[in-house]
Amino acid sequence: MAFGPYDASFASIGATLRTLRYEGRDLVVPFEADEVRPYYRGTVLAPWPNRVVDGRYTDADGRLQKLAITEPDRGHALHGLTPWLDFAIVDSTSTSVMFAATIPAQAGYPHQIAVTVEFWLDAAGLHSTTRARNDDTVAAPLGLSTHPYLVGGPGRVGEWSLELPAVQILDADERLTPTELGSVETSAFSAYDFRSARPIGDLEIDHAFTGLTDQGAEHVVKVLASDGTGVQLSWPHGDWVQIHTADLPDPAISRLGVAVEPMTCPPDVFNSDLAAALVQPDETRELSFTISAVNA
Numbered sequence: 274m275a276f277g278p279y280d281a282s283f284a285s286i287g288a289t290l291r292t293l294r295y296e297g298r299d300l301v302v303p304f305e306a307d308e309v310r311p312y313y314r315g316t317v318l319a320p321w322p323n324r325v326v327d328g329r330y331t332d333a334d335g336r337l338q339k340l341a342i343t344e345p346d347r348g349h350a351l352h353g354l355t356p357w358l359d360f361a362i363v364d365s366t367s368t369s370v371m372f373a374a375t376i377p378a379q380a381g382y383p384h385q386i387a388v389t390v391e392f393w394l395d396a397a398g399l400h401s402t403t404r405a406r407n408d409d410t411v412a413a414p415l416g417l418s419t420h421p422y423l424v425g426g427p428g429r430v431g432e433w434s435l436e437l438p439a440v441q442i443l444d445a446d447e448r449l450t451p452t453e454l455g456s457v458e459t460s461a462f463s464a465y466d467f468r469s470a471r472p473i474g475d476l477e478i479d480h481a482f483t484g485l486t487d488q489g490a491e492h493v494v495k496v497l498a499s500d501g502t503g504v505q506l507s508w509p510h511g512d513w514v515q516i517h518t519a520d521l522p523d524p525a526i527s528r529l530g531v532a533v534e535p536m537t538c539p540p541d542v543f544n545s546d547l548a549a550a551l552v553q554p555d556e557t558r559e560l561s562f563t564i565s566a567v568n569a
Contacts, residue, residue, distance in 0.1 A: 276368045276394035278566075282306070287316035287356040288372040288390035290421055293399055295566035300399075300504040302422040302519075302530035311526070312519070313420045316356045317390050319405050320376060321550075322418030323481065323515060323540035324349040326450050328381070330543035333412055333551060340381035347448045350381075352420070355388060369393035375408075384413035398565030406557040414550040416538035417560040422519060422530030423506060426498025430518045430528035433503070436470035436495040437516060441484030443539060449479060451540050456484075470497060473531070478518045481540050485512060491563075494533045501569035508535040508562040515540070535562055 274281055278296045283289060289310055292303040302314055310316065328340040328350035340350035360372035369392065376386040385408040392401045407413045425433030442465050444452045457466035464476055468486060485492050490509060494516075497503035517532035537560055542550045552558050 274368050274370065274394055277396055279394050279398060281392065281394060281399055283370060283392065284310060285360050285362065285372065286310065287358065288360040290315035290392070293564060299424045300564055300566060302424055313352055313356055315421050317403050318352045318418040318420060319355045319388055319403070320382065320386055320415045321353045321543060322416050322534065322536045322538070324351055324449065325543050326541045330547070333547065338381050354382060360390065384409040386413065386415065398563050400563045402559060402561040404557050404559045407552045407554055410554055412551040412553050414543050414547055415552040415558050416536065416542050416550055417558060418534045418536040419560065419562060420532060420534055421506065421564065422532050423496045423504045424530050425496035425503040430473055430531055431475060432499065434470045434472050434497045435467045435531065436497070437467035437482060438487035438492060439482035439485050439514065440468070441482065443481040445480065470495060473518065477520045478516050481513055481515045483513050495567060496531045497567060503567040504564060505567050506533045506562055506564050510560060511535050511537045513539050535560065
């Protein structure tokens with residue numbers, strides 16, 4: 274679909290944003306229509322974002338639930354159950370599309386969740402809203418996120434700058450299990466202080482941030498080339514965002530983009546704050562965001 278200088282394409286698996294361009298330049302790391310989606314690029318994450326540590330949590334009734342381990346190298350359940358669901362297109366126009374799918378009740382997550390994902394283009398860029406409704410008869414833990422890899426311009430991550438209005442960072446161990454909440458104002462975490470745009474360089478980031486300090490109606494994260502052009506992601510809901518510089522062992526595909534993942538909850542929320550994650554029967558949780566080009 275297209276509107277003015279923007280065009281976008283999608284994949285039904287995971288209701289995935291496959292390409293987004295502005296005047297022909299990529300705003301997200303793309304992949305081909307016949308390619309298996311790499312590294313969760315552009316997919317919707319539900320009913321949890323990030324990780325459930327060890328794939329285990331105790332539900333609201335005190336029962337131990339065991340999820341499939343989908344991050345075997347670290348031993349966690351990663352990025353929810355929607356990334357490999359085949360969503361149906363339920364509405365579309367030349368500038369919009371809406372996908373829908375149902376997360377069925379299953380081992381480890383015994384709840385049925387109805388998910389819709391809407392995308393539309395206008396002069397401001399690409400907008401999206403994900404809504405997840407609890408179709409169960411009991412409260413269900415539920416968190417949402419999205420997983421676009423933003424492209425600041427020519428080259429790779431180390432050549433771009435990041436602007437991230439966050440004062441707190443959730444540290445993690447070598448398995449990316451959350452450990453402590455720190456402040457970028459301290460010497461221990463000052464390398465992650467991007468409240469004013471500055472180069473990313475060789476820094477590897479795979480952390481959740483909170484304490485968002487921007488005062489507008491929306492939070493805004495920017496990834497910028499040296500000439501000041503680039504891309505931004507803004508969102509009105511959720512106090513958490515995961516930033517990942519896509520560091521991979523294969524240098525051919527490493528650091529192609531910066532994953533900016535607004536989240537409705539922190540990582541491992543099923544274990545850290547289950548009560549806050551619970552959604553009542555027939556209640557809906559949603560996440561909206563906009564991706565826009567930044568011009569110098």
